[in-house]
Amino acid sequence: MDAPTAAEPGLTFRESPQNPAARIRDIADLCVKCGLCLPHCPTYRLVGIEGESPRGRISLIQGLVGEALTASDRVVEHLENCTGCLTCQSVCPAKVPYGELIDLGRAQLRVRGRRRSTSTRILGVLSRSRVVTGILLGLLRIARRLRVDRLALLFGIGPNHWLGRVLAHLHIPARNSAFRPTEIASAQPGDRQVMLFTGCVSRSLDPATLTDTTRVLERIGFRVNVPRAQVCCGALDLHDGDPVTARNNAARNSVAFGTLDQPIITVASGCAATLAEYAQLAPVGGESLSGRLTSVEAFIEEYLSAEEQELGTLDGRAVIFEPCTARNPRLRPSASRKLLERVPGLDVVELGTGLGCCGASGHHFITRAGQADALAAPIVQEIAESTPDYVVVSNVGCALHIGSLLSSWADPPEVLHPISLIARSLARRD
Numbered sequence: 001m002d003a004p005t006a007a008e009p010g011l012t013f014r015e016s017p018q019n020p021a022a023r024i025r026d027i028a029d030l031c032v033k034c035g036l037c038l039p040h041c042p043t044y045r046l047v048g049i050e051g052e053s054p055r056g057r058i059s060l061i062q063g064l065v066g067e068a069l070t071a072s073d074r075v076v077e078h079l080e081n082c083t084g085c086l087t088c089q090s091v092c093p094a095k096v097p098y099g100e101l102i103d104l105g106r107a108q109l110r111v112r113g114r115r116r117s118t119s120t121r122i123l124g125v126l127s128r129s130r131v132v133t134g135i136l137l138g139l140l141r142i143a144r145r146l147r148v149d150r151l152a153l154l155f156g157i158g159p160n161h162w163l164g165r166v167l168a169h170l171h172i173p174a175r176n177s178a179f180r181p182t183e184i185a186s187a188q189p190g191d192r193q194v195m196l197f198t199g200c201v202s203r204s205l206d207p208a209t210l211t212d213t214t215r216v217l218e219r220i221g222f223r224v225n226v227p228r229a230q231v232c233c234g235a236l237d238l239h240d241g242d243p244v245t246a247r248n249n250a251a252r253n254s255v256a257f258g259t260l261d262q263p264i265i266t267v268a269s270g271c272a273a274t275l276a277e278y279a280q281l282a283p284v285g286g287e288s289l290s291g292r293l294t295s296v297e298a299f300i301e302e303y304l305s306a307e308e309q310e311l312g313t314l315d316g317r318a319v320i321f322e323p324c325t326a327r328n329p330r331l332r333p334s335a336s337r338k339l340l341e342r343v344p345g346l347d348v349v350e351l352g353t354g355l356g357c358c359g360a361s362g363h364h365f366i367t368r369a370g371q372a373d374a375l376a377a378p379i380v381q382e383i384a385e386s387t388p389d390y391v392v393v394s395n396v397g398c399a400l401h402i403g404s405l406l407s408s409w410a411d412p413p414e415v416l417h418p419i420s421l422i423a424r425s426l427a428r429r430d
C-alpha cells in the first residue's frame with residue numbers, strides 16, 4: 001500500500017504514480033461537499049443514493065486512503081458504477097479534478113487487492129489483440145447463426161449477463177468489411193497528408209467508419225497515413241485502475257505518430273478524450289500528439305468551410321446524439337451538427353442528453369447492462385419521438401450501445417458516424 005507521503009510538487013498523478021495517496025488527499029480536499037454536482041450526475045439521478053453521486057464517491061475514496069474504509073463490495077460497486085461522463089467536473093465551483101480522482105480511486109481498489117471483474121479483463125484482452133479479436137468475432141458470427149444465446153439461457157446466461165449481451169446484441173460487422181489501412185513511409189514535398197488514429201474497438205467493431213473516413217479524406221485530396229505501430233489509446237486501462245498500462249500505450253502511440261506536424265484524425269470521441277491527456281501521460285512526444293489531434297468531423301467541417309465546397313443532397317432526418325466525451329471543448333463539440341447542416345436536404349436535429357450520459361461508458365454497456373440501459377432509456381425515448389432515418393453518434397461505444405437498444409424495433413433507424421453520411425453525400429455529388 002502507498003505510504004502517505006507528500007505529493008511531488010507540481011506533478012499530477014497522470015504524470016507520476018509515485019505518491020497517489022498524497023495526490024488523492026490533495027485533490028479530494030478541494031471538494032467542499034456543497035452538493036451542486038448531484039443533480040447533474042446521471043448515476044445519482046437514476047437511484048438518488050449518495051454513494052452513486054460525485055460527492056459520495058469522493059468521500060469513499062477519501063475513506064479508502066485514510067484507512068477508515070476497506071475496499072468492500074459496496075465501495076467497489078459505487079466506484080465502478082461511475083460512467084466517467086465528467087458532467088460533475090464541468091459544473092463544480094471548486095474545480096475538483098474528478099476525472100483524475102476517480103481513476104486514482106479505482107487504482108486504489110487494485111492496490112487493495114480488488115481485481116477487475118472477469119468480464120472486464122476478457123474485454124480488455126480483446127481490445128488489445130487484433131488477431132484474438134478477429135478469431136473471436138468469427139466464433140461469434142457462428143454462435144449467432146446457431147442461436148447459442150438460446151442455449152446459454154439454459155445455463156443461466158440471460159440477456160443481462162455480459163456474455164448473453166455479447167451473444168445476442170453486440171453489433172458484429174460483416175466478415176468482408178474489414179478496414180484496410182495504408183502506412184505511408186515518407187511524405188513527398190507538397191503532399192497533403194494526415195495521420196489516422198484507428199482505435200481498437202472502432203477497428204474491430206466499426207470498420208465502416210474508418211473506411212468512410214479514409215474515403216472522404218482521400219476524396220478531398222489528403223493522403224491518409226495509418227501508422228502500423230499504433231496501439232489502443234489506453235482509455236479502458238486508465239479508467240479501470242491500471243495507469244501503468246495506459247502510460248505504456250501513451251508512450252508507444254507517441255512514438256508511432258512521431259513529431260511531424262501532420263494532423264492526427266480521430267473517429268471516436270472516447271479515444272480522443274484520452275489522447276488529449278497524452279501531454280501528461282507520455283512526457284516524451286505526448287504533447288506533440290495531443291496538440292495535433294482533431295476529430296474527423298471538425299477537420300472536414302473546417303475544410304469544407306474554408307474551401308466553400310458543396311455537398312450532395314441526402315433526404316431524411318438525422319438526429320445527433322452527442323457523447324459525453326465529445327462535449328470536451330478541446331474537441332469542438334458542435335462539429336457534427338455544423339458538418340451535417342451543410343448537407344442539402346438533410347433535416348438535422350440534436351437530441352438532448354437524457355440523464356446526462358447514455359451509459360455506454362467503455363464496456364459498461366456490456367458489463368453493467370441494467371444501469372446502462374436505464375441511463376439510455378430517455379435518449380431512446382427521444383429518438384422514438386423524433387422518428388429519424390439516421391441516428392448519428394461520433395463515439396463507437398455509444399453507437400454500439402444505442403444501436404443494440406434500437407435493434408429490437410420493427411424498423412429501426414440506421415445508427416452511424418457523421419462521416420458516413422458525408423461519404424454518402426459526396427458520392428451523390430459526383
Ligand code: SF4
Binds near residue numbers: 036037088091093
Ligand atoms: S465535487 Fe464540486 S460540486 Fe461536487 S460536492 Fe464537491 S465541491 Fe461541490
Ligand code: SF4
Binds near residue numbers: 057083
Ligand atoms: S463522472 Fe458522471 S457518473 Fe461519475 S460521478 Fe461524475 S457525473 Fe456522476
